């Protein structure tokens with residue numbers, strides 16, 4: 001066996017919500033029988049963005065806010081990989097929010113786990129877009145609401161690091177969604193920062209698990225939107241599998257149209273010389 | 286000009302955007318190419334969708350030229366503004382074919398010896414053919430008469446360009462052509478007609494630098510491209526979108542330049558050869574990503590087709606004012622390569638080399654174009670496709686990896702390049718990061734490790750200089766005066782040198798193709814000269830400054846700069862050099 005790097009132990013503060021996310025991810029990998037070399041874990045910058053160091057996989061530390069474009073490029077290039085993008089709420093909702101919108105729209109087969117703690121942990125506690133309105137004079141942002149408003153979105157879920165069993169199930173569902181070629185799977189995790197914004201007590205009473213509601217239909221976008229918004233008005237939020245709709249990812253569309261994965265292409269120029277000659281002839285005068 | 290066949294002809298067609306000026310140029314290009322002329326074409330369109338001044342200029346010459354000539358010999362103008370704008374560039378005895386639909390030409394701005402043929406094309410086109418658009422074929426008819434082209438040849442060329450139009454449209458355009466010829470024969474004296482040469486026709490391509498970049502990338506195995514539209518780089522994206530399906534490649538339009546560059550990084554990490562292309566403002570946005578590719582050691586090719594800055598500047602005008610940004614931009618110390626092609630063939634070749642180099646060095650490789658190199662088209666010999674070779678770099682496959690006792694993504698090696706495995710390869714699990722890290726990819730700020738890693742990355746460049754493309758040099762190797770320029774200067778320098786040589790000045794020239802790092806070839810060229818004029822398009826003299834910083838002697842460097850958005854003409858450059866030489870002589874005489 002080739003010796004390669006060994007995952008580190010996390011460097012998070014004791015009690016940080018991100019531990020729950022990491023543990024759920026490891027459990028989901030086990031459940032899905034993910035082979036470490038077939039998994040690519042890409043992370044943004046922040047406390048959340050150190051998770052790739054703690055899993056056995058191909059890990060990548062992206063720039064702050066740019067984890068989704070990098071993950072999109074990787075998945076388009078090698079659709080066999082389980083591509084998992086992770087990051088914080090600052091990473092995904094502030095500096096990288098433009099890419100989040102376009103990832104819903106573009107629908108690449110990427111699982112995106114966004115650890116929402118309502119603060120910038122790594123830079124020591126500044127407000128994030130989801131910080132409490134009472135502290136910031138600005139209304140908090142809601143990523144689930146955003147996702148539901150984008151027509152192409154196909155998998156929107158919210159878990160909590162305090163509910164490991166459900167979290168693992170949501171991760172598994174997200175991976176199944178992307179593996180089936182259905183596209184982008186967005187999973188926000190309420191993952192408190194015990195050091196700068198300990199929301200464990202405040203959030204505990206505010207979560208409403210839609211998975212447990214018999215009448216809730218996660219295939220109904222309008223219903224989901226209504227439910228999520230009504231809860232927000234009451235200062236509560238939905239957790240569970242909030243919305244799911246079968247789409248088709250761009251990499252799956254490529255494969256379905258008979259195109260090979262980019263990473264498998266034989267690129268030696270003599271393989272396709274006649275094609276190149278024809279293009280060149282098109283420039284002939 | 287009348288008696289002898291034309292060896293060098295500059296034609297401009299100008300009017301309002303949407304006038305179809307380009308079709309006239311295309312038909313004329315076809316005609317000249319059939320007569321064995323080399324072509325150089327430039328378009329200049331106000332950055333608006335429709336309307337606004339638009340012009341297309343073409344040079345047809347029996348010698349291969351890399352720029353427009355000093356003057357315009359023939360102008361087809363659909364409006365007064367077009368004449369006023371071109372007036373100072375008109376050659377003596379030149380001809381203007383003017384659309385007098387809105388009244389006679391006011392020729393106040395014109396030299397007396399410029400001849401004008403006034404025909405109300407637009408009005409005639411509407412009157413006889415019921416559509417204003419036919420004025421283009423009509424004007425080509427006039428043009429073909431003046432150039433003594435017979436009806437058969439003119440019709441042939443027109444049909445070739447319109448071959449994809451429906452039959453009735455072709456018929457109507459043919460009619461317009463003949464009307465034009467008829468008007469001209471009534472209005473234009475037989476004895477004043479010009480004649481074209483009839484040289485041997487060789488196989489040529491008519492291609493722009495941007496198109497050649499895209500083509501070279503595909504040949505070099507490039508299969509992932511992401512870009513965000515921006516003038517004057519968009520054609521790289523568009524070309525690749527056009528050709529991607531056939532090579533199963535991906536050419537994606539991203540939501541912004543940050544996404545474009547980072548998508549390319551993501552794909553590159555899986556081993557797929559990746560590129561992005563942009564211009565100044567977008568390149569500025571990509572700085573963080575370029576530094577990251579340098580740090581994380583990810584192979585990435587970035588095309589920067591420069592336009593006049595700063596900020597949004599003049600989007601359709603060429604400049605070379607991002608040299609500083611390409612060479613020194615972005616945070617931190619990291620290795621990078623900047624290559625600067627000068628014409629479409631160069632674009633093709635350097636695109637291939639850049640794509641290979643990125644793999645070999647695992648670092649960002651920047652292709653520095655300018656608007657003129659990127660968007661102007663010229664005729665060149667077909668590319669030698671068989672000569673293209675792929676350099677895989679130090680990629681490890683599964684079996685190689687299996688035979689290794691350990692795999693460290695950032696292993697410290699003699700030449701600084703670490704063998705690497707891509708995701709999906711069993712046994713190659715690793716951490717890729719822009720943070721400082723140890724050989725395993727684990728974050729580290731240990732001072733000893735830091736020095737080792739910074740040095741390792743720099744060594745990739747320092748110990749692989751032999752891989753970097755050499756420049757092109759020509760002229761009198763023993764001359765003491767040198768001309769040096771990159772990108773769009775190449776064609777102008779070549780022609781200026783020929784004229785100066787003919788005037789008795791001994792001159793040698795260098796077009797460096799690797800501008801970063803500054804390689805010995807460039808410095809040797811300077812060291813072996815008494816004077817080197819560095820010719821560039823920017824106000825600050827960025828290239829000259831770069832060479833000085835690399836060790837060129839201050840006494841030796843003369844800086845010739847321009848930043849008005851218009852390329853140097855060969856004549857203009859000749860006078861600049863002659864003036865500078867005269868000044869030097871004046872100084873040393875005192």
Ligand SMILES: Cc1ncc(C[n+]2csc(CCOP(=O)(O)OP(=O)(O)O)c2C)c(N)n1
Nearest residue numbers: 045046047048064088089090091120121122
């Ligand atoms: C371009 C850029 N701007 C700013 C930073 C500094 N920075 C690092 S992490 C971070 C915020 C992290 O917050 P979040 O994404 O919520 O992650 P958390 O630490 O809370 O898990 C910031 C602003 C950076 N690394 N890069």
Ligand code: SF4
Nearest residue numbers: 013016047121193194
């Ligand atoms: S600062 Fe907050 S987010 Fe960061 S590790 Fe500590 S608890 Fe977690």
Ligand SMILES: [Mg+2]
Nearest residue numbers: 088089117119
């Ligand atoms: Mg946070």
